[in-house]
Amino acid sequence: MKSRKFRVGLIGGGGIAQAVHIPGWKNLPDVEIVGIADVSEATAVKAAAAAGGVKTFSDYRDLLKLDLDAVDICTPNKVHTPAALAALGAGVNVICEKPLAVSTAEVREMGKLADKNKLKLMTAQHQRFTSSAVAAKAWVDGGNMGEPYHARVRAMRRAWLPPSPGFIDAKLAGGGPCMDIGVHALDLCLWLMDFPKPVRVSGTAKTVFAKGHDMPNQWGEWDRERYTVEDFATGIVHFDNGATLLLEAAWMCHQVEDEELLAQIFGKKGGLKWPSADFATVTNGAFAQGTLKSPVSVPHPHWNEIAAFVDCVKNGKPSPVPWTETIKVIGILEAIYASSAQGKEITLKL
Ligand SMILES: NC(=O)c1ccc[n+]([C@@H]2O[C@H](COP(=O)([O-])OP(=O)(O)OC[C@H]3O[C@@H](n4cnc5c(N)ncnc54)[C@H](O)[C@@H]3O)[C@@H](O)[C@H]2O)c1
Incomplete structure (x- = not known):
């Protein structure tokens, strides 16, 4: 029997999502991008087309109603925390663009929720x-x-x-x-x-x-x-x-x-x-x-970063860029x- 693919949704479908994240997810054979949420309809439609014609949402809370394994947050910095908290609260693993948040209070809130719900939270520090x-x-x-x-x-x-x-x-x-x-x-x-x-x-x-x-x-x-x-x-x-x-x-x-x-x-x-x-x-x-x-x-550090995140979720490994490190940054x-x-x-x- 064919096993279920890893289901990811993107929150924010702008520059970095289209340039490297969507290609990085598409590069993985056992992954399916199932939806993209963006407050800009034009951006959501463009990103969804690049992802292979997936569903679009103007509100990420609707995206979270899909049966997701993970979300990939590529919004402006200040949206990272509310989007991550909503995803982690809904039982969904999170990879989020840098900076994970702009205050330690937010990083701690996200990290504690991830730990409490036994979910992975990874900061997308692709330079590593x-x-x-x-x-x-x-x-x-x-x-x-x-x-x-x-x-x-x-x-x-x-x-x-x-x-x-x-x-x-x-x-x-x-x-x-x-x-x-x-x-x-x-x-x-x-x-x-x-x-x-x-x-x-x-x-x-x-x-x-x-x-x-x-x-x-x-x-x-x-x-x-x-x-x-x-x-x-x-x-x-x-x-x-x-x-x-x-x-x-x-x-x-x-x-x-x-x-x-x-x-x-x-x-x-x-x-x-x-x-x-x-x-x-x-x-x-x-x-x-x-x-x-x-x-x-490493021809594609962003792609490797995404692959490392999927590996940690699927195989129960520690987050490759854990919040306990990010909070010091x-x-x-x-x-x-x-x-x-x-x-x-x-x-x-x-
Ligand atoms: N790792 C890197 O090298 C790298 C490079 C560029 C940007 N980034 C990071 O990626 C993030 C996005 O940057 P970008 O260049 O793609 O910006 P962008 O402006 O091109 O894209 C951001 C998208 O988020 C959408 N958005 C805004 N509020 C939203 C909300 N509430 N819900 C859903 N979508 C929303 C916008 O409409 C826009 O399409 C930033 O945090 C930035 O720091 C990282």
Whole structure:
């Protein structure tokens, strides 16, 4: 007898859903996309066609009435929490785009509900599934780094400001580059550091260019009135083991690189840069360095991320990106905003 396929519904069928999530789900033979919910009818119809002509819904609560194994949330950031809570409350497993939520209170609420209902909750941090990240993780797990004592995280763009309201309106986005791209490099860095516990954060978040007209934007014009998030943020983080981390994130700045996404970790035995996967160490008293080769080739990190989620649901494995890790990432970003608003260092109790 043919076994039932894994049934998934998408909440939010816009850019990232159409570009990588729908192809990633369609790539899996034992999976069926059964419906797409989007508040924009035109987007829902377009995404549904790309998914193979599936049902569309304007309200995700109607999508949840289908007999689903999982939902994949690809909405603006501020919709992640209500959509995830509704799904988890209805007994449905959740994979959700980054940032999982824009506050630790929301991450905790989602995580506790998932745990209570014995459901999987995974943050879609696809950078963990890139070849260079897999190589870096294997090198760290092999004991080559030793204890990390400092790290640098950069997510700095020269002029790639995403103009759609879901990114620039604080009511929908909950944060600017810190939440949008800082979250990628920070998650990767903390993962390679084995998630030490952040205890103190001092930071600044401000809008330097986005309210003005001096910067050309590679993604075109944006609504200055509606622009209510930062375009630059920086922070210093102290961990309970004495390690420190410096973070910088921007959608616009004067630098020659289009984008620099970097996690650089300094350990007592060796140092490592991602995504270049360059390492530096000392062997028999002499400097040694090189570029790590990935043990696997990953042509589609988003697809691998989706496959890992399905595997964890089907086979009862732990979430590949659990909320207990994500809460440390969001806790740091949230504290940068709080520190900036309050003008003082924030003590974290995660
Ligand atoms: N991992 C990555 O590399 C990556 C890249 C881009 C975006 N993202 C993340 O994906 C998410 C979506 O980004 P995007 O670029 O696809 O944005 P988008 O604006 O293109 O798509 C979002 C869609 O959500 C829909 N939506 C809004 N409110 C909704 C609701 N209540 N119910 C159902 N649908 C709703 C919108 O109509 C829109 O079609 C964001 O959280 C973003 O941070 C991740």
